[in-house]
Amino acid sequence: MKKGLEGPPPEERPTPAGRRNKQGIRIDPEVEATHDPRRTVISALVEHEPGVLSDVSGLFSRRQFNIESLTVGPTEDDDRARMTIVVEEPDPGIDQVKKQLRKLVPVIAVRELEPDAMRRELALIKVDADDPAQIAAVAEMYGGKTVDSSPETATVEVTGARQKIEAAVETFSQFGIREISRTGTTALARGTDPTGTAGATAQPADEANHDEPYTADDD
Amino acid sequence: MSERAAKISPAEEEQDDDQITDSAAPDAAVEEDATSDSETTTEPVTSGAESVVRALENAGVEYAFGVQGGAIMPVYDALYHSDIDHVMMAHEQGAAHAADAYGIVSGEPGVCLATSGPGATNLVTGIADADMDSDPMLALTGQVPTEFVGNDAFQETDTTGVTTPITKDNTFASSSDTVGNDVSEAFALAREGRPGPTLVDLPKDVTNGETDREPDAPAVPDTYEVQERADEETVAAAAERIENADRPVMLLGGGVIKGEASEACREFAIEHEIPVVTTMPGIGSFPEDHELSLEMAGMHGTGYANMAITHCDTLIGIGTRFDDRLTGGIETFAPDAEVIHVDIDPAEISKNIYADYPLVGDAETVVEQLAEAVDDSPEAKKWRAQCQQWKSDYSMAYDAPKDKPVQPEFVVEALDEATDDDTIVTTGVGQHQMWACQYWTYTEPRTWVSSHGLGAMGYGLPSAIGARLAADDDQDVVCIDGDGSFLMTMQGLSVAVREDLDITVAVLNNEYIGMVRQWQDAFFEGRHAASDYGWMPEFDKLAEAFGAQGYRIDDYDDVADTVADAIAYDGPSVIDVHIDPDANVYPMVPSGGDNGQFALTEDQL
Ligand SMILES: Cc1ncc(C[n+]2csc(CCOP(=O)(O)OP(=O)(O)O)c2C)c(N)n1
Numbered sequence: 116m117k118k119g120l121e122g123p124p125p126e127e128r129p130t131p132a133g134r135r136n137k138q139g140i141r142i143d144p145e146v147e148a149t150h151d152p153r154r155t156v157i158s159a160l161v162e163h164e165p166g167v168l169s170d171v172s173g174l175f176s177r178r179q180f181n182i183e184s185l186t187v188g189p190t191e192d193d194d195r196a197r198m199t200i201v202v203e204e205p206d207p208g209i210d211q212v213k214k215q216l217r218k219l220v221p222v223i224a225v226r227e228l229e230p231d232a233m234r235r236e237l238a239l240i241k242v243d244a245d246d247p248a249q250i251a252a253v254a255e256m257y258g259g260k261t262v263d264s265s266p267e268t269a270t271v272e273v274t275g276a277r278q279k280i281e282a283a284v285e286t287f288s289q290f291g292i293r294e295i296s297r298t299g300t301t302a303l304a305r306g307t308d309p310t311g312t313a314g315a316t317a318q319p320a321d322e323a324n325h326d327e328p329y330t331a332d333d334d
Numbered sequence: 335m336s337e338r339a340a341k342i343s344p345a346e347e348e349q350d351d352d353q354i355t356d357s358a359a360p361d362a363a364v365e366e367d368a369t370s371d372s373e374t375t376t377e378p379v380t381s382g383a384e385s386v387v388r389a390l391e392n393a394g395v396e397y398a399f400g401v402q403g404g405a406i407m408p409v410y411d412a413l414y415h416s417d418i419d420h421v422m423m424a425h426e427q428g429a430a431h432a433a434d435a436y437g438i439v440s441g442e443p444g445v446c447l448a449t450s451g452p453g454a455t456n457l458v459t460g461i462a463d464a465d466m467d468s469d470p471m472l473a474l475t476g477q478v479p480t481e482f483v484g485n486d487a488f489q490e491t492d493t494t495g496v497t498t499p500i501t502k503d504n505t506f507a508s509s510s511d512t513v514g515n516d517v518s519e520a521f522a523l524a525r526e527g528r529p530g531p532t533l534v535d536l537p538k539d540v541t542n543g544e545t546d547r548e549p550d551a552p553a554v555p556d557t558y559e560v561q562e563r564a565d566e567e568t569v570a571a572a573a574e575r576i577e578n579a580d581r582p583v584m585l586l587g588g589g590v591i592k593g594e595a596s597e598a599c600r601e602f603a604i605e606h607e608i609p610v611v612t613t614m615p616g617i618g619s620f621p622e623d624h625e626l627s628l629e630m631a632g633m634h635g636t637g638y639a640n641m642a643i644t645h646c647d648t649l650i651g652i653g654t655r656f657d658d659r660l661t662g663g664i665e666t667f668a669p670d671a672e673v674i675h676v677d678i679d680p681a682e683i684s685k686n687i688y689a690d691y692p693l694v695g696d697a698e699t700v701v702e703q704l705a706e707a708v709d710d711s712p713e714a715k716k717w718r719a720q721c722q723q724w725k726s727d728y729s730m731a732y733d734a735p736k737d738k739p740v741q742p743e744f745v746v747e748a749l750d751e752a753t754d755d756d757t758i759v760t761t762g763v764g765q766h767q768m769w770a771c772q773y774w775t776y777t778e779p780r781t782w783v784s785s786h787g788l789g790a791m792g793y794g795l796p797s798a799i800g801a802r803l804a805a806d807d808d809q810d811v812v813c814i815d816g817d818g819s820f821l822m823t824m825q826g827l828s829v830a831v832r833e834d835l836d837i838t839v840a841v842l843n844n845e846y847i848g849m850v851r852q853w854q855d856a857f858f859e860g861r862h863a864a865s866d867y868g869w870m871p872e873f874d875k876l877a878e879a880f881g882a883q884g885y886r887i888d889d890y891d892d893v894a895d896t897v898a899d900a901i902a903y904d905g906p907s908v909i910d911v912h913i914d915p916d917a918n919v920y921p922m923v924p925s926g927g928d929n930g931q932f933a934l935t936e937d938q939l
Contacts, residue, residue, distance in 0.1 A: 120920050120934040122637055122728040130930055131645055133669030139656070139687040141669065162557065166506070170498060177499050207684060214681035220503040220523065223557050 138207045150205035154183065156228045156302050157212060160311040162221040163189065163196040170219050171198060180204060180212050184236075184299030195223065197311070199301045224311035226304075234302040237274045238283065242290035244269040250290055257283040268293060377415075379548055382507070383408035383541035385514030386474065386534075387416050389549035393521045395445050397421060397436060397803050399429040401456075403449020405476025405489065408541035410447075421803070421833060423796070424825035426453050430460020431793050431823070432800030434469045434531075435760060435783045439804035441594070443470040443524035443532075450476045451489030454535075455496065459790050461531045462500040466787025467615055468592060470529035472521050473497075477506070479539040493535045502530030507540045514549025522552035527560035528679040529592055560678060564693035564700045572650075572674045572691035573707035579648035581670075581717040582608045585631070588615025588786070589653015589677060593697030596620070596779040599652060602701055606711040608650070609721045611639040613660050614771060615786045616653070621777040628721060632660040633923045634768040637728025637932055640923065642721050643668055644930035648712075652676040653697045656686040657787060658926070666928035676700045728921070728934070730772055739914040740890055742766065742842045746773040748897045749812055749840060757810040758783060758801045762794035762819020764849040766842040768919040770814040792822030795839060799826055802835045810901060811836065817843040817870050824873075827880040830906035838900045839908045841873045844915040852918045856939045877908035885909040 134142045136149060161167045168187055175182045183201035190197050202212055209227065216225045228234075239262070242250060250269045254261055259273035269290075273283045277300060284295060304310040379385045386409055390398070399421045402410055413420055423429040426448045433444030448457045454475040464471040478487040494504045503523050507513040513536065520532040576582060584603050590596055596619045603610045603626055610620045611631040622629050631639035643649070649671040654660070661667040667687060675682070675689035676697055683692040693700050732743045746769050750757075759774055760783040761767040767784055776782050783801050785793035798813040805811055820841045830837055844851075847865040854862055874884030883903045885896045887910070900907045921932040924939055933939045 120637070120728065121731060122934055124938055125931040125933065128641070128930060129645070130928070131670045135665050135667060135669055135687070137664060139664050139667075139684065141672075141688065141690075166494065166498075169495070173498050211681065211685060214683075218679070218681055220555060220558050 138205070150207060152181070152203050152205050152208070154201060154203045155209055156232060156234060156300060157200045157202060157209075157216070158226050158228055158302060158304075158310050159198045159200065159216055159222055160190070160224040161196050161198055162223065163194050164221060167196070167219075167221045168198075170221065171200075171216065174215055174219065175200075175212075178211070178215060180208060186299045186301045188301070197301075199299075201300050226311045228302055228304055228310070232302050232304050232310075234276050234300050235274055236277055236280050236298055236300050237272065238280045238295060238297040239270055239272055240284060240287050240292060241268055241270045241294045242287050242292055243267065246290065250287075253283075253286055257286070259283065379514070379546060380544060381408065381412065381541065382510035382513045382536075382543045382545055383412040385510070385545055385547060385549050386517050386536065386541060387412040387418070389514045389517035389521065389552075390418055390445060391416060392518065392549060393552045394442065395521075398445040398447055399423050399432040399436070399800065400447030401426050401429060401449070401453060403453045403476055403489075405450035405478060405538050406447055406453065406474070406536070407449075407476070408538060409474065409476070409536060412541075420447075421799070421829065423799075424828050425823065426456030427459050427792060428796035428799070428823050428826045428829070430457045430471070430473065431463065431790075431796035432803075433471050433473070434460055434464045434467075435797035435800030436804045437464070437470040437524075437529070437800075438467075438783050439758060439780050439801045441470070441525075441592075441780070443472045443521055443529075444800055444804075445472045445474065447474045448476070449489065450478055450493070451491045453489075454491055454493040458496065458500065459788070459792075461497055461533065463785050463788040463790050463793065464531040465500045465502070467588060467785070468529050469531070470525040471531040472517075472524050473501075473531060473533040474517070475533060475535050476541075477535045477537040480508075480537045481539070483537065494533070497533050500531070501533050502528075504533040504535065506535045507537065510540050510543030510545040511547045513540050514545075514547060518549045518552045519555060522554045523558065526554045526558065528589075560696075561680075561694050562696045562699050564676070564695040564703060566703075568691055568693055569700070569703045569707050572693060573704055573709075575648055575672055575674065575691060576606070576608075576650065576704070576708050577710045577712060579712040580714060581645060581647040582606075582712050582714055583642050583646040583649055583671075584608050584610045585613065585643065585649055585651040585654055586610060586616040586619040587613045587652060587654025589697050590616055590619040591653075591779040593653055593678065595652065595697035595701050598698050598701040598705065602705050605705070606708065607714065607718060608712070609642055609718060611635070611643055613654050613657070614784070617771060617782040618776040618779045622775045623777060625722075626718075628725065630771055631929065633662070633925070634771065634919050634921065635660075635923075635929075635932075636730055636772070637921050637934070638721060638724035640921070640929040640932050641724045641728070644928070645720075646671045648672055648674070650674045650676070651687075652701065653678075655682050658686075661686065662923045662929045663926045666930070734890070736890060739912065740887060740893065742769045742844075742911075742913045742917050743773045744890070745840060745842065745887070745893060745897075745911050745913065746770055746814060748893050749814070749838075749901075750774045752894075752897045752901050753810045753812060756781060756806075757812055758805055760784065760794050760797040760801055760811070760813045762815045762822075763789045763791045764816040764819060764847070765844075765852060765917070765919050766814055766816040766819070766848070768849075769842070772919075791816070791819040794819055795823050795826040795830070798837045798839065799829055799833070799835060802837050810838070812901075813837060813839040815839055815841045816848060817841055817845060817867065817873070818847045820873065824876070827877060827882050827906060827908070831881040835906055836904055837906045838903070839877075839906070840897075840900075840911055841908060842911050842913050843870060843873065844913050844917065845870050846915055849919070855918070856924075856936055873908050873910035877906075883907035887911045
């Protein structure tokens with residue numbers, strides 16, 4: 116039998132009273148202990164080059180970030196693309212999403228948008244065309260239009276915020292939905308406020324130098 | 335004639351290095367390179383491959399580690415006339431580990447080369463290792479010609495796809511004109527900010543293709559920005575916290591060494607008399623023979639380091655990512671401490687442990703900022719006395735009864751005693767690695783070379799090769815390996831012999847996958863499923879077959895003399911040390927456990 120090391124055994128050692136939560140935050144009445152997930156929109160300006168979409172989507176999957184939608188398309192600058200990413204995470208997770216995105220070399224700017232940002236999604240909804248007049252009426256109600264019709268089907272295009280699309284899908288379901296294709300959210304900040312431009316991450320660390328534990332959003 | 339014919343003697347090498355380094359000074363204009371009298375830079379570039387090699391020369395690269403192959407041949411052909419010393423390895427995993435260790439010891443990115451497909455996939459373990467440990471490294475991989483890419487051509491692998499999650503950045507080279515700059519940029523990215531591995535995938539048509547474009551000096555792309563100085567207000571707040579601390583501890587991670595902040599941290603700790611613990615990658619950042627040193631914390635850290643970290647009220651973490659092997663269970667990690675976290679990577683802040691005082695910036699710069707801001711040392715006399723008390727309560731001791739097989743700790747201590755303070759230690763992964771942490775007294779940064787975050791068995795010997803080439807001539811390099819780990823990459827001995835590298839390998843041979851056996855004893859009721867080798871080759875004879883010097887240790891009487899002989903031997907030597915097969919590593923914090931509740935014996939687990 117080996118003797119092993121000397122010293123008081125675990126049960127004879129003092130233990131501190133404190134504890135941390137799963138997010139590594141000290142449990143302290145003044146600091147909120149847990150964070151519920153919230154849905155938010157993150158906009159990333161990236162180099163328009165091969166591989167950047169897989170860099171970003173790979174980052175999300177390997178770090179287990181819960182991604183709702185990711186859209187990507189060209190911008191006013193031929194060399195830049197914009198990705199709009201909707202995530203649902205607790206605040207520390209959202210912070211990590213932003214920081215990890217900024218680490219990718221082809222990523223130029225990352226910003227979490229305010230709740231009032233313009234967010235749009237496009238949906239194509241193909242339904243049974245038993246009642247074309249009624250379909251047209253519903254489409255009009257949602258500011259959409261019929262973009263294709265055949266003796267058996269009608270396809271309607273609707274754009275708007277996620278909730279509106281959801282409501283439209285719900286309403287169209289009365290006609291019998293055959294197929295739906297949705298784009299996911301794309302978004303821009305309001306007014307003169309730039310959503311994200313080159314140089315906008317000049318102080319990528321500012322946000323990490325936080326004094327306040329967690330604010331709802333950093334913009 | 336082989337490319338080894340171009341090898342230069344050590345004396346010339348030094349001179350030549352200076353030249354290369356001079357021409358690679360950041361402000362040196364490219365034209366100057368072209369007109370400088372250095373032999374390597376007079377010929378104009380004519381192919382993509384030459385441009386790749388020119389980029390490496392501009393960056394001051396001295397060594398490249400690799401294995402030949404069809405897709406990388408043009409680059410090798412261009413290396414043929416270069417002064418860069420190519421070390422032909424026996425396996426690409428070894429090339430990556432050697433490059434990684436070269437990066438750790440020298441601070442400059444180590445370069446490894448491989449061909450497409452299996453060459454590239456063999457590099458993956460070493461790249462992943464460099465990524466986890468933030469080691470500067472540049473991997474260059476051959477690729478099938480662009481027109482075949484995506485067609486599942488012979489020896490094709492989507493190398494950038496495979497390595498995206500394990501590189502800091504990677505690039506698929508698209509043209510002979512730009513490939514040189516791809517390499518320059520990748521080199522610069524590997525060492526800038528938080529270091530890490532970068533990769534450039536080189537399709538054969540791109541390297542074979544004509545170009546007269548000289549690559550630019552290494553520079554990072556302008557989308558990559560690093561903050562050097564931490565926010566002054568947060569520094570001031572952190573400084574106040576330190577001044578008012580009752581129980582302060584500094585926790586030094588690998589970033590301290592990478593950021594050349596060891597000196598600044600030493601001065602800070604000593605001036606303010608703050609006890610210091612390190613993470614495993616942080617070993618060497620603070621002299622372990624100093625009174626304030628509590629050595630390594632974490633799963634197999636010292637009892638005193640773990641007591642201090644558990645009971646401190648102010649934790650100054652520098653260049654650490656709070657890995658779970660360090661923290662144990664998050665809930666019980668330094669539960670009373672306000673955390674000051676210095677890191678160059680903003681994404682490390684509050685990733686695992688919430689930082690009350692986040693200080694983003696270069697470790698050396700930020701520690702200097704802190705030093706400036708802290709006026710009064712914390713009044714922590716009682717705390718320091720407590721730490722010393724823990725040091726004696728939980729001292730690192732072991733029994734070495736003469737009638738039992740040699741204890742591994744004894745061998746580690748004997749090796750330490752037989753060598754100078756600046757000796758570089760490399761290891762495999764397992765129990766032997768932990769004994770090497772615990773029973774060797776490290777005093778200098780860049781002398782501890784190990785696979786921390788990835789924990790890759792097989793790291794020891796190839797990393798000793800890379801470390802040897804980066805080390806000073808009068809520095810010893812000792813590899814403390816396990817029998818299982820050594821078996822994984824021991825073909826590297828052929829390289830060590832061919833290159834005549836002075837390395838001493840001590841294989842702590844327990845004929846077990848020892849660390850696994852330890853866990854099976856503790857948590858699987860002693861069922862030794864696939865952990866008992868039962869038979870091992872005789873490593874001393876195996877060494878001789880490779881052309882290295884072989885030694886064997888069976889009992890205590892052999893230890894001192896054999897160790898002395900092996901260290902004195904000028905060339906690669908292997909000591910097959912037959913240790914107590916039942917020896918286990920303690921203290922131990924079970925995974926996810928409370929650091930303060932470390933076990934001192936198996937019964938306490
Ligand atoms: C490549 C790889 N495979 C498997 C493991 C899992 N593993 C961790 S320690 C260990 C045992 C190592 O045995 P050995 O090298 O003989 O060292 P010892 O623990 O006996 O000192 C194993 C198998 C690993 N770390 N790396």
